[in-house]
Amino acid sequence: MSRPTLALAMIVRNEGKHLRKCLDSVKEFVDEMIIVDTGSDDNTMEIARQYTNKVYHYKWHNDFAAARNYALEQVSSEWVLSLDADEWLEAAPGELEALITNERRQVYFLPLFSFGDSFGGKFDQFMVLRLFKQSYRFKGSIHEQIIVPDPSRGGYAMRPVIRHDPVSLKERLAKRGRNISLLKLAIAQEPENPFLYYYIGADWLGFGRFDYAIAALQQALKGLPEEQVTFRTPAIRFLTTCYSMTGKIAEGIRLCRTECERYPAYSDLWFSGGTLFEAMGDYGEAMRWYHKALEAGKPPPGFYHTDGTESYLTLYHLGGCLEALGRYREARNCFDQAWQANKEFYFALIKRLILDLTHTNPEQVFSQLVKEGLPVKPETARILADFFWDMGLSDLACKCLADAMPFDEDTLRALVKYELFSGRINPALDKIRDLTGKPGALTEEMLTLQCMALLLKQEYRSVRKLAYVLWRQPERRNTAWAMLNLCAMMAQEKPCGRAETWRAKAVAQCLTDMLENCWRSRLQTDGERRAFARLSGNIIAVLKRWPEGIAALAQSLREHEQAVSRSLANNLTVSGAYEHETRTDNQLMPDYEE
């Protein structure tokens, strides 16, 4: 039996940027492509024609359903796949075929993953109706829907998936603005339609107009029947977001409680409830909800789902609660489990490392990381390196990057810094020389580091030469001034004098920045330590020459003092109330191991 035929049908306008990616992702799986343009003035039509000759023009009159239905009119295949131009399909051969050869089904919901940060997860998952028999039609001028008279003919598929590019804020707002005015018109005509309230609520949320969103979403929830999970579940989640954004924690919790009774297997809801309790500082209750989220597991198909609420995202929050309660070991385990569950969710790894570093020495922490297999992906290596640098561990930052070649230029620059402040002066200088030929590669920071390296090596003539080069570039004169003075001071020549008043602040900034970096150094030999102490001492001596310098120095020292006080408070004075559970019997004498 030959398989049913399949068409791609889409409406587009000014999608020159996205269209190619979309069409490339489906061209192997469909028998025809119908592209209806509603008035592009870019190269959209041109691109479309390279893929298909079924390109049509349709005059836009503020009705999405009409436009889409026009596209459906052009379809000659039995099934239709409907996509937007900024989406693309992630399918393996045979996946679509398997769906459309199932005679019991006439429509399918497919998962739509949109990259987002609405809940801290990596992406959110909606189920959307995008694959259906050609005879179905759209309804609704905006957020047009396929109307399914017999729900038993519909199915939820887990594959293939539709992906959505992250949309720039401007684009999104422009689109939303257009949607909201259309939706208002539609609501005036159909004041009872809960879907319209849902859509307008989601759009208001996107605009950050939480009060409007709350009213609309509440209306939507009232009208949507319980079984309509594809709309009700995102509506609930959006509404909890609105509540938590507006500080209406009690309302949020009430909503979560009611809806958790309705959908007890919905991990996202337990997760949302947990975050609300966490926000209130009720960590015990938050943890109870997070445990429920973990127990619930992945929600059934059709439920709006933020990836990770059933595992790593919740574990990450659970770790946060335990940490707040001073239960470090358990917190650390949660962060670790979160990281193990999703090796891309490096927030969890970072949190684990922070806890580790406040409990053991960094060498041990690092060797544990190596034992687990350092994340080898260059992006992650860079994230880790930056993290270690921020923690004042330049040598470990270097080690993170040691095996992560090849670098982009920016990472190479970071490595130069990390090397210099872990005492690897010559390798750092070599890398700067490698960068020298490339246009724009030698940023001001690189030049500063180069000067510092040369000062550490007491190569004062080279420093002076470099500083004169800097002086010729007017925007780098402050740095040049700082270097020349520092160099004079260190070579024990006559200092250049006080910085001009209009320059004084900027020079002081430049010098304190240098000092701050010296105060992150982690060195190997006595010689390096002496060289760095000498450099820092001289930077201070130069700064002490004028009031702005002294003020900047005093400010920087105060910040250091406060930073150490803060870490003392964080690491060692958390109210670690000791707790135990009351028992009445000796039935379960544990083996005591934790």
Next chain:
Amino acid sequence: MIVRDEEHNLPRCLESVRDVVAEVIVVDTGSVDQTFQVAEKAGAKVLRFPWNHNFSEARNQALAAATGDWILILDADETLAPGSVSVLRRIVEEPAEGYIVKIINFIGSEGDNCPDLVFRLFRNRPAYQFHGAIHEQIMDVILAHNQQAVIPTAEDLVILHHGYLRSQIAQKDKISRNMAIIEHELAKKPHNQSLRYQYGLELFRLGRFSEALAEFKEAAKGLDARTMYFPKLLRSTALVCYELKDYAQAMGVIKHALGLFPDYADLYYYGGLICREQKIYPQALDLFKQALASPPQPTNYASLSGTKGYRSYYEIGRLAEEYGNEEEALRYYLLSMHDNPRFTAAMAAIVHVLNPREDAEYTRRAMEKLCDFCTPAAKLLIGRIYFAEAAYQLALDYFSQAGEGGLTSADLLLKALCLIQLRRFSEALALLDAILPTDAQYAAVQVNKLFCYRLAPDHASVGASDSQWLARHASADVQRVAGLLGESSQKTNLAEPVFLGEEGLALVKDILRRALALGEENLAEGLLARLNQDLVTESALEFGEIFGVYGFFAQAENMVQQYLRSQGNCPRANFQLAEILRRQDRLVEAEYYYRQTLTADPREPRYYIKLIGLYKRLRQNILAEAVQKDPGLRALSDLFAEETET
């Protein structure tokens, strides 16, 4: 009572019951001292019993000889508390078959004790016989015979037990004797949990911790939580894990035990110690506070004295010191001392905070206000504490006030050392000469005489060390140290480097400390130069610390650097180096080492506090200098003023 070789204890015991018992039956199980005679002289009926490794049989023989209506069982190292005589008279008139009474076990010289409950008083009936070879029991027999028997607890009848104070060797003997008997019993009744618990306790006392733990676990398996000794069993289990340094398991046991007995102060106290050991300071603090807040302890908890008082106060004081809060620390040490004036640790801690080495007069006045050092014993005590703090003049004052009479040779030696430190050599030598060759301190006496001669060569012409004794009786280490001190300085270049064991090193460190206290850096350095240099490197951190304390910064820095070069990145050495640099006002260099210390060991609050202090000091110095140079600079003057305020 049954006794063996108790001639010293017995009179005290018999005296305490003289007015309340009608007859005293003493069964001697084979004394070789005057026990028999002592007992007879006190009017007891004394019987001999050939020892057969069975306590019950011996006791039953004593019961058989008794004719009174009631039996009171005592051991020779126990006494009936003075106030208990009238109680005893009263309660034997009640219609009871026996009484559980209170026993207070004294476990240290500072009044430390551990009260518990025991069954020692019952009616004399032929059927009531002891059984069990050790920890002989009788209560179960009484209950078996008479199920309606009333056995109340009489906590106001108190037996005082001084037995834990006896010498270590005697203890060990007793333990191994008990072990043999228990092992024998266990072979017969392997499932007897109480016996396992007793066996575990003996193993614990012998330091065989893993075996003890196994016994405790076995003893606790399925045990009814209402069993009288169950709380103690759990406490012992936690303590044995603590000894094994298995802190996770120890805390697991504490947590479990607190679930059952949430009012047990000892569990909080030991939990606090365990957390402290792991540097989980906030939780340790919380646990000590909960220990303090515990209600009065049921007697069957055998709660250690001070867990809900002076011990926990003291520990909180130490935690406050960790956080650099000396005022708070003092407050808690004072609370501790107030709760138990004989608790020396608190007194020593207070003295340490007051820093008598540099602030002698203030410390003296403060301490005099706090305590009455009116007895010679109290004067010696504070004298020793001052000596340990290197406050030699203060220490000498108190040793002198204590009078010559009561001084042990150890105290005499300390007094002589104080005199050396004050360069009163003739007096010191006179005291040292008074200590006899048979004395345990004699080796130290000889070493310090040589130290004296080295400091004041004039005295060498009139006195001499006992070289004969040194050659014949002193350990190799003492001989070597004596040799080093006796060497004339010219020959030293040629001589072989000297290697020392632990004892010798301890002596050298002591000499070093006191030489530097006297400002004799040449002597100190000369001594170290003669040692094997690998040995010096190994101990360089401690040597460096000593040089640092007395302000010899160059030598201190060299020593610590030497240590760091050989040992790599060690937080303690980095910290020491930072301290040395800071005290020379080399703040930029110190910053680096404080920072490394903190990074390497983030669990030590004082590392944070030192680094904070360093940034603050650096800032204050810079601002002060700027304002001094140019007082007209308003902005900086304001910053500086704000600085000195806070």
